[in-house]
Amino acid sequence: IEAMLRTQGTLPVNVKFFFEGQEEIGSPQMPDFIASHRDLLACDWVLSSDGGQWEENQPVVIIGRRGLCGLQIDLQSSRHDVHSGTYGGTFQNPIHALARLITSMHGPQGEILVDGFYDAVRTLSDAERTQIAEIPFDEKQYVDELGVKQLFGEPGYSTYERAWTRPTLEVNGMWGGFQGEGVKTVIANIAHAKITCRLVPDQEPDKIAKLLSDHIARHAPAGVTFSVQKLPGSADPYLMPLDHPGNIAARIILKELYGKEPYVARMGGTIPVCGSFLKFLGAHMINFAFGLKDENIHAPDEFFRISSFKRGQEAFCMMLEQLGR
Amino acid sequence: IEAMLRTQGTLPVNVKFFFEGQEEIGSPQMPDFIASHRDLLACDWVLSSDGGQWEENQPVVIIGRRGLCGLQIDLQSSRHDVHSGTYGGTFQNPIHALARLITSMHGPQGEILVDGFYDAVRTLSDAERTQIAEIPFDEKQYVDELGVKQLFGEPGYSTYERAWTRPTLEVNGMWGGFQGEGVKTVIANIAHAKITCRLVPDQEPDKIAKLLSDHIARHAPAGVTFSVQKLPGSADPYLMPLDHPGNIAARIILKELYGKEPYVARMGGTIPVCGSFLKFLGAHMINFAFGLKDENIHAPDEFFRISSFKRGQEAFCMMLEQLGR
Known part of the structure; x- marks a missing residue:
């Protein structure tokens, strides 16, 4: 934002900032806060840097969370x-x-x-199952990462289907x-x-x-x-349309940056504020993020690649320009 | 013993003392100790002050422990x-x-x-079930003491049968x-x-x-x-014949002291050394004791009645005299 204001003097779209500091404790005060500040927070949609990529050279669009x-x-x-x-x-x-x-x-x-x-x-459609099946899954690697004897779960679903959609x-x-x-x-x-x-x-x-x-x-x-x-910290599940304008913009930019189509995935975790934005503002949240799986999220030695930081800066500028067209 | 030696100069029977200090931790070293000192410990049977009475005016002979x-x-x-x-x-x-x-x-x-x-x-005999059934059981009092909603357990048995024989x-x-x-x-x-x-x-x-x-x-x-x-601390179950000479002596003395026949009961708890005396010395252990249920066994405010102490002294003297006859 600062770079765009300095070089161009103006932004291609209107931007409001929202700093969410309660995600890790289940955002207990967010629903009430958003509900009682509907006018102040009104927007078309929300762009969040929470989420991640699949691999360093493989982009992904995340459309849902549990x-x-x-x-x-x-x-x-x-x-x-x-x-x-x-x-x-x-x-x-x-x-x-x-x-x-x-x-x-x-x-x-x-x-x-x-x-x-x-x-x-909701029953998974054939199209949704196909999208998920297109994402490579290495069972041996998954088992080794977890250190389990074998995978286990509800019959009739793949591991990603279980983790994201069940x-x-x-x-x-x-x-x-x-x-x-x-x-x-x-x-x-x-x-x-x-x-x-x-x-x-x-x-x-x-x-x-x-x-x-x-x-x-x-x-x-x-x-x-x-x-x-x-227990405190309940949250609505979250799923947004793949053809939402934000997702369309994200896919165009990611394809330009990486030279390949992003995967369409969901995540098994929860970001409570997604559901609150949708419920009280009617605004979907786009997960536009560049973290990688090996960065030890939540661990004492968590890190973020400088290369990813630069790529993210570039991508966010591209996103604002794309939206202004 | 001291009183009898002072007043009579001799004891009516031979007596050996055995001080067991490990009962509360499952007597881990007792079996080996007894097994390797068979000659030193040889005896006809063992008289123990572990056990208790039913009520202050009701004697009991305890013939088994789990x-x-x-x-x-x-x-x-x-x-x-x-x-x-x-x-x-x-x-x-x-x-x-x-x-x-x-x-x-x-x-x-x-x-x-x-x-x-x-x-x-072992299947309970009719005689054993009758012995147990003769002991008064107040379900309401038992439930109140425990503070439970209701009693619960293996079908086909009374509460005392469950606690002592199952x-x-x-x-x-x-x-x-x-x-x-x-x-x-x-x-x-x-x-x-x-x-x-x-x-x-x-x-x-x-x-x-x-x-x-x-x-x-x-x-x-x-x-x-x-x-x-x-886990450490295993122990054999223990059951002795009701017509064992020690039990016969105990019943004679208890009847003389209380003016009524003692109940014949078992206990649900464990005294590991009982099984070891029987296994290695062939000696049964008589529980000849005068503790009462309300004395808060194992609690910080545990106590023992002075009246019970005096009665116990008298009873132990009577027991030695009875055995000398």
Whole structure:
């Protein structure tokens, strides 16, 4: 922007700046802030530098991200921890009950068994599946990166389809009882689990949280009481049309910069503000970004290539000029 | 002993003292110690002050205790914790796998589903069931003490039968992933569980641990690796004949002291040294004790009644005299 103002004295389009500093904590105040400043923030669409490229010489247009909702379950059985010799076998161990409840949420192949969970999920079109299938996937490399024994998940979908277009229900933490060295013959009185779901169009976070609560109420094993609390940071899933003017502009520029057509991909993660811009401003967000996968995102040794920084500067100038035509 | 020596100059029977200081940590060195000092420790039977009474005015003869064995399970999936947005839905979450594995060990009514687990368990005779049924059981009081919603356990048995004569498989601790405040959208790479079983005649700790390991190998969900380690402190179950000379003596004395017949009960907990005395010395152990249930055993405010102390002194003298007849 500064360079364009210095060299040309003016910008080809009107620009507003929006600095979002809450993304990593789920943007708890953004929806209310955007909703109550509709006039101030009004725009045609949003250009974001969050996202990334596929490889250093391969551009990508990212059209979707998954949403999020989460909750915590606390199961209680006895008033205090008790001696497993004296009482073991006569009442429900809350750890067993929690394990049973968690297990009731998935089938043996990873499919989600919560009633209604998939009801709102859009079926992938043949065109969408083809777009995803065009992106090279090296299963061995993926397995090696993760360090897993094998991949695993909902039958009938490829790994990228699972990661980008299918919702998940993951237990992020589960705990109860004795966790120290050695043995302690205690039966815990409380067991806990933290769950988050990644959501896809057209799932709504509040509705999914309600379905989960209903499932817990229906499947809570005998002999325990339970409480469910919503975790902060829910977000709508996000998907934009591939032929949105912003995406068209991005594809033209990326093709010019790299000499090849960009992949059309989605990402499995969540940027909550995408959904808020769309909901309150009617503005889609274009992910126009040049980060690479090996840059250790979120790690202590995270970095960004200087070459990518220069390419990004160039691309953003090209984008503004393209939009002014 | 001191009082009898002072007043009578001699004891009616020979007495050896054995001070066991490891009971609360599972007596790890006792079996080897007893096995390698058979001559030094040789005796007809053992008189122990571990045990207790039923009520202050109701004596009890305790003829059995459950044994113990335990192991820890560690399930691993990916090399490190990973982002649930990027990878969620494409590989096995080890917490889900652990929950499924734990759930496979019990039926919905608490029965244990590990193949062969009940094979060695002695069926209760009608006489044994009658003995147990003669002991008053107040379900409401038991439920209130525990603070549970309801009792729960293996069908076909009363609460005391479950607690004293049926084996258990209890998860004493289970943990994996994020346990802090709020939300963290991570998929853990490892999940853990600590399990102990209370054993009854004629279950053997090593055999039960092997059956559990086999079960884990057979039921470990796809996509995870697992390791199983034996926890320290296993113990044989213990049951002595009601007509053992020590029990006959105890019943005569208790009837004289309290003016009523003692209950014949077992306890659900474990005293490992019982099994070692029997195995290596051929000597049964009589539980001749005067502790009461309300004395907050193991709690910071544990106490013992001075009246019980005096009654115990009297009873132990009567026991030695009775045996000398």
